[in-house]
Each structure stands twice: as structure tokens, then as C-alpha cells.
Amino acid sequence: MNQDLSNSISAVGVNGLLSIVISLICIALAWWALQQVKLDLVVRHPKGPQGKLLHLLLAVVLGRFVAEFLIDYITWSQMIRYMF
Template sequence: MDSNLKNNLVGSMGVSGLISIIVSLICIGLSWWALQNLKLDLFIRFPKSAQGKLLHLLLAIVLGHFVAKFLLDYLSWSQMVKYMF
């Protein structure tokens, strides 16, 4: 019985990790798409250069990470509400 509980826990952690990866990648992709509309030439001298593209990518990763963290936290909090009643 103890082994069954361990297997369920490991499986649950694996699914949780996979969901986190998928949500993070989707949010980074959506952030990249949304940042395409941002006029970086107002802040960067050469937005088409390698450095400008790298900055664009890093902004998408940071923004996507924060959005994904919010969504995953919200999902976790909403699952905890059932223990309130």
C-alpha cells in the first residue's frame, strides 16, 4: 500500500511538472506574439540587429514567465478553495 501511494505521488508530480512546462511555453509564445506589435525602435537604435532580437526574446520570456506563474498559482489557489467548505 505504501508503494502505491508513492507511485501516485510521483505520477502526480510528473503531471504537474508537464502542465507547468506546457503552460509556460504557451505563455512565452503568446508574449512573443504580443510583443511583435511593440515598436522597439523607440528604445533601441537597431531593433533588427541580433542584440535587438535577443532583447525581444528575453522580454517575451520574462513576460511569459510572469503570466504563466500567475496562471499556475491561480489554478493552485482555485484547487485549494475546495478545502474551505
């Protein structure tokens, strides 16, 4: 019984760590991709602190959406084994 509980806790820990890593990678990729967006068309001073903060927030939001999709996809693909 303790072995089953230990395996469950270990699996939850691995899933949590995987989610963190995927989220950080997706945020970094979103930051990199947003470097090509011309914020000077929307923001008055894109090189100022507010422009940089907006850039960071956009990267976090976009990266989180992509990470959420990837994490859901991984979870769904793991659930397929219970179908048969």
C-alpha cells in the same frame, strides 16, 4: 503504501509537465504580442541581433510572469477542495 507513493509521484510529474506547457504557451503568446511593440523607439537597431535578443528576453520575462500567475491560480483553485 506503494500505491499512494506512486500516485504522489504521478501527480508531481503531471503538475511539472503542466507547468512546462503553460510556461511555453505564455512565452509564445508574449512573443506574439510583443511583435506590435515598436522597439525602434528604444533600440538603435531593432532588426539586429541585439534587438532580437532583447525582444526574446522581454518575451521570456513577460511570459514567465503570466505563466506564474496562471500556475498559482490553478494551484489555489485545487486547494479550495480542502476547505470543506
